[in-house]
Amino acid sequence: MPKQVLIRFERCVGCRSCQLACAVAHSEAKSLYGAVLNGEKPRARVFVHQAGEHKAPLNCRHCQDAPCIDACIAGAMHRKADDTVTNIGGEQYCTACWMCVMVCPYGAVRSDAAGTMAVKCDRECKDDQGVPACVRACPTGALVYAEVDAYSAGRRQGVLLQALGGV
Amino acid sequence: MHFVIIGNSAAGVAAVETLRRPGGGASEITVVAGEPETAYSRCLLPDVLAGRRAEASIRLRPADFYRRLGVTLFSGVRAVELQPGEKKVLLKDGRELTYDRLLLATGAAAVRPELPGVRADGVFVLRTMADARALSAVARRVTAAVVAGGGLVGLKAALALKLAGVAGVTVVVASPRLLIRQLDERAAAMVEGELKEFGVQFIYNAGVKEFITGTGGRASGWRQDGGRFSPGEHLSGHGPDGGRELPAGCLSGVVLDDSRELPAGLAVVAKGVRPETELAARAGGRVGRGIKVDEYLCTSLPDVFAAGDCIEVTDRLTGQPVNSALWTLAFEQGRFAAANMLGQRRAYPAPLTRLNSARFGAVDVISVGRLDGPEVFTLDDPLSRTYRRLVFDGDRLAGFILAGRVDGAGVYTALVKSGRPVKQHIRALLGGRTGEVAVSGLMAR
Numbered sequence: 088m089p090k091q092v093l094i095r096f097e098r099c100v101g102c103r104s105c106q107l108a109c110a111v112a113h114s115e116a117k118s119l120y121g122a123v124l125n126g127e128k129p130r131a132r133v134f135v136h137q138a139g140e141h142k143a144p145l146n147c148r149h150c151q152d153a154p155c156i157d158a159c160i161a162g163a164m165h166r167k168a169d170d171t172v173t174n175i176g177g178e179q180y181c182t183a184c185w186m187c188v189m190v191c192p193y194g195a196v197r198s199d200a201a202g203t204m205a206v207k208c209d210r211e212c213k214d215d216q217g218v219p220a221c222v223r224a225c226p227t228g229a230l231v232y233a234e235v236d237a238y239s240a241g242r243r244q245g246v247l248l249q250a251l252g253g254v
Numbered sequence: 255m256h257f258v259i260i261g262n263s264a265a266g267v268a269a270v271e272t273l274r275r276p277g278g279g280a281s282e283i284t285v286v287a288g289e290p291e292t293a294y295s296r297c298l299l300p301d302v303l304a305g306r307r308a309e310a311s312i313r314l315r316p317a318d319f320y321r322r323l324g325v326t327l328f329s330g331v332r333a334v335e336l337q338p339g340e341k342k343v344l345l346k347d348g349r350e351l352t353y354d355r356l357l358l359a360t361g362a363a364a365v366r367p368e369l370p371g372v373r374a375d376g377v378f379v380l381r382t383m384a385d386a387r388a389l390s391a392v393a394r395r396v397t398a399a400v401v402a403g404g405g406l407v408g409l410k411a412a413l414a415l416k417l418a419g420v421a422g423v424t425v426v427v428a429s430p431r432l433l434i435r436q437l438d439e440r441a442a443a444m445v446e447g448e449l450k451e452f453g454v455q456f457i458y459n460a461g462v463k464e465f466i467t468g469t470g471g472r473a474s475g476w477r478q479d480g481g482r483f484s485p486g487e488h489l490s491g492h493g494p495d496g497g498r499e500l501p502a503g504c505l506s507g508v509v510l511d512d513s514r515e516l517p518a519g520l521a522v523v524a525k526g527v528r529p530e531t532e533l534a535a536r537a538g539g540r541v542g543r544g545i546k547v548d549e550y551l552c553t554s555l556p557d558v559f560a561a562g563d564c565i566e567v568t569d570r571l572t573g574q575p576v577n578s579a580l581w582t583l584a585f586e587q588g589r590f591a592a593a594n595m596l597g598q599r600r601a602y603p604a605p606l607t608r609l610n611s612a613r614f615g616a617v618d619v620i621s622v623g624r625l626d627g628p629e630v631f632t633l634d635d636p637l638s639r640t641y642r643r644l645v646f647d648g649d650r651l652a653g654f655i656l657a658g659r660v661d662g663a664g665v666y667t668a669l670v671k672s673g674r675p676v677k678q679h680i681r682a683l684l685g686g687r688t689g690e691v692a693v694s695g696l697m698a699r
């Protein structure tokens with residue numbers, strides 16, 4: 088059973104530690120200090136949003152029938168054997184057409200700083216224990232990397248999708 | 255179980271992948287592909303024409319795709335007849351295939367209006383790899399080109415010709431502005447401005463009346479430094495010729511409705527597409543604005559399914575029957591059709607049929623749903639080159655246009671699809687704070 092990054096919304100305090108950790112993990116330097124020194128502009132792939140009093144991180148759900156894969160006119164967006172949906176490391180490279188951006192209901196795909204390719208959660212950030220950087224960084228345990236059984240996976244997706252109006 | 259799929263583009267490839275998902279069972283799959291190339295990204299043909307990409311680099315799936323998935327591929331051969339009674343498909347080369355379930359993923363073909371001279375050497379459409387290849391060969395040798403049509407394909411072709419080195423590229427647009435079916439005036443002006451930066455020219459409220467050939471006249475629109483004329487040197491069999499006369503049948507210009515003449519060594523007709531429905535129609539299948547299918551993407555013929563540009567769909571917002579004609583829809587329909595061919599009974603929800611994302615130079619545009627409606631809100635920030643147009647119908651977002659910055663577009667798309675009331679979030683939506691709206695939706699539960 089593949090693992091998912093689950094979000095416990097009620098625990099999020101909006102500190103953006105996950106966002107920062109994600110950006111750093113996707114920098115060349117792999118450290119905040121180094122990235123700043125290099126003048127890099129790494130982009131986070133998880134975003135903390137505030138709605139009223141609520142704060143919540145949102146990232147890619149690695150959807151079952153991922154709309155971004157359907158939409159990718161280049162064939163770059165694909166699903167890896169471990170269930171990760173990504174536009175890197177496949178047969179084709181991303182052409183920055185933003186079809187995936189247009190259809191992702193979570194706004195989880197964005198352009199890179201230069202506008203040359205789409206970036207999203209690719210799980211290329213796991214530490215030696217296999218834990219993603221955002222989960223590792225969260226001080227309150229709002230992000231959990233765990234296996235979900237089919238039922239609760241369906242339910243979780245269902246809740247998210249319905250809330251946003253479905254895919 | 256023997257599945258036969260006709261057409262190996264977006265819908266066909268998605269269907270193959272779905273049929274081969276775990277749980278799909280052991281089945282035989284045969285794909286009949288009219289084009290000789292392995293499946294490729296049709297939408298990236300302009301990049302091939304522009305010389306930015308090699309043909310092989312727009313392949314949709316790895317070269318071993320069919321072998322790996324255990325699919326028998328007949329490529330470069332068309333299916334010419336469907337016999338639903340016998341469950342047979344006849345191929346052009348005389349072969350016969352017997353199927354248990356069939357998928358028509360035959361797509362669409364570019365329309366060529368019956369205008370005088372439309373068959374002349376040098377008049378092209380841009381739909382297939384063969385078109386792109388032929389166009390590239392001629393583009394290197396002409397100085398002037400005309401594109402008929404100011405829609406997405408026409409504009410992509412025009413920019414590609416410019417990038418390929420054609421000095422003069424003029425787009426003849428029937429309407430008073432570009433992309434009349436996708437964008438409003440402001441967003442269209444941003445695209446026009448960007449294309450003009452590249453040197454593309456526009457003539458509005460005009461149409462091409464006739465394509466004229468170089469009989470007797472001096473070549474116009476051809477490179478004068480193009481060296482010696484060498485027949486058969488490229489696909490269309492003609493070439494530029496310094497001061498000599500062009501051979502008969504070779505394009506030298508176009509005539510507009512108002513009798514203006516534009517010199518042109520090549521012309522691209524981008525006047526839309528026509529769904530490939532003949533196989534179904536001749537077999538007695540129902541056809542409207544494409545092959546008619548039920549919610550399980552089954553045609554009126556038993557065990558014959560259809561997906562992609564060849565079908566008619568019901569627009570989610572208007573309830574009107576329209577031709578599908580979008581990559582995203584072709585791909586998802588291929589998935590749904592295959593699931594139904596496997597007997598999984600998955601109803602295909604009515605899709606949004608305006609769902610476009612395009613990039614012209616540095617200008618990105620996304621257009622989804624309705625262009626107009628009872629209430630329209632816009633935000634225009636020239637400084638950050640951001641333009642947003644939101645169309646509301648009551649409390650619901652019914653459509654939007656984003657030009658410039660497009661991050662978060664998918665949240666708007668999901669809202670248009672769902673019809674969730676979001677009027678109270680108008681400021682966040684106009685300001686591009688889509689995450690906020692997404693989260694508020696989650697929290698509301």
Ligand SMILES: Cc1cc2nc3c(=O)[nH]c(=O)nc-3n(C[C@H](O)[C@H](O)[C@H](O)COP(=O)(O)OP(=O)(O)OC[C@H]3O[C@@H](n4cnc5c(N)ncnc54)[C@H](O)[C@@H]3O)c2cc1C
Pocket residue numbers: 160260261262263264265266286287288289296297298299300331332333334359360361362363380381382406407410530533561562563564579580581582584609610611612
């Ligand atoms: C230049 C260009 C740019 C585009 N840009 C976009 C874009 O940005 N976004 C978007 O959504 N869409 C875009 N499109 C449209 C998009 O390419 C189509 O919607 C999509 O390709 C449809 O896929 P399909 O599988 O239904 O059919 P098609 O891609 O049309 O493929 C059908 C295939 O079936 C084959 N075939 C047909 N009849 C037979 C037969 N009898 N026997 C055997 N084979 C047969 C054909 O040869 C063809 O290879 C663009 C199209 C073009 C040309």
Ligand code: SF4
Pocket residue numbers: 146147148149150153154155156172190191192193194195196207
């Ligand atoms: S990017 Fe968006 S659409 Fe694609 S898998 Fe992730 S959440 Fe789903």
Ligand code: SF4
Pocket residue numbers: 158159160161162163164174180181182183184185186187188204205
């Ligand atoms: S932006 Fe890249 S990953 Fe997204 S649809 Fe286009 S080519 Fe595919």
